[in-house]
Amino acid sequence: MDPIKTRQQGMILEVTLDRPKANAIDLATSRVMGEVFASFRDDPDLRVAILTGAGEKFFCPGWDLKAAAEGDAVDGDYGVGGFGGLQELRAMNKPVIAAVNGIACGGGLELALSADMILAADHASFALPEIRSGTIADAASIKLPKRIPYHIAMELLLTGRWFDPQEAKGWGLVNEILPAADLLPRAWELAELLASGPPLVYAAIKEVVREAEDAKFQDIMNRITKRQLETIDVLYSSEDQLEGATAFAEKRDPVWKGR
Incomplete structure (x- = not known):
């Protein structure tokens, strides 16, 4: 099945990561995401993108460790935009909204951090648990200390602990917290506002x-x-x-x- 679903309405593109059971990203999925976001970037008829996950439990848990155990190299070919197709995509000069519909941990949280605005369902949860699997949350180690207070960022990176949307909003990582049923409608409302702008x-x-x-x-x-x-x-x-x-x-x- 296609792990990435897209829906275009007017000048807005909705991108949904749909890879059961948990929306984890392997190398092949990352390359597809890179193609989708590069196409969005280069399409003059598109102005705003929304990124979300299928279902209500997972936004994205990041790197697919099962695929890694089967041979996907952590330093393999992630595609044109790096992991998840977004965080290293050059000249991405259009607004991207992340609608976090559930668990966003590891590379999934890093993917959300690559967006310009983050909306979160009230049941969402966040973590950077790479420390527990003996690796580094590389993009988060670069971005997080620039986004929130240094000591909080280091605590999250060094402990890998979970935190909820209320704490995320308190540190400025999340723009809005919404009931799950209101998450995508609000993302579209915001996208339509941006699409009407210059x-x-x-x-x-x-x-x-x-x-x-x-x-x-x-x-x-x-x-x-x-x-x-x-x-x-x-x-x-x-x-x-x-x-x-x-x-x-x-x-x-x-x-x-x-x-």
């Missing part, structure tokens, strides 16, 4: 945020001012840039064309 501005925001992560403030400001970032150069020369100002002056809603 795609060139979203692209510029995502590139600036990425480039600024390990750079000095003035260095990035200089690159923006000199239009040395591709998305900034496109934005400042675009019809949408003029449309925004014109719509404001004419007291009407702007019509974004993405060009």
Whole structure:
């Protein structure tokens, strides 16, 4: 069976990880996910993606240890976007919403961290248990101490303990907590809001945020001012840039064309 289900409605793509029993990701599934997200990135008719898991128990537990035991190498070919097709995908300049519908641990939590916004069902749970299987949560070790207080991040990485959505929201890892029945409807509501916005501005925001992560403030400001970032150069020369100002002056809603 196809482990990845997609549903497109308008400018929104819903991506569902559907790999019974637990939505774990092996090398083949990761490569498929990379193709799906790369296609989303490159499709001018798509503006927002939602990532979720099938069922109500698992969002994703991460790496498929059974597949690993049968020969899938941990350093094997994950595909174009790295593990899960998203966390290393270059130039992903469109918003991605993770709708965490259940357990998100290990690489599953890292996959959620690759999204721009995270919504969680009220029964979801989180952990980075790699320490218990003698390996490292590599992406989380890079990202987590930059997202939440250092000592909390280190506690989660070093102990592998579980935490609930309320704690995740308290540390700023989750945007909203919702009843399970409301999770996807809310994700779609948010996606529709984003899809109605200016795609060139979203692209510029995502590139600036990425480039600024390990750079000095003035260095990035200089690159923006000199239009040395591709998305900034496109934005400042675009019809949408003029449309925004014109719509404001004419007291009407702007019509974004993405060009």
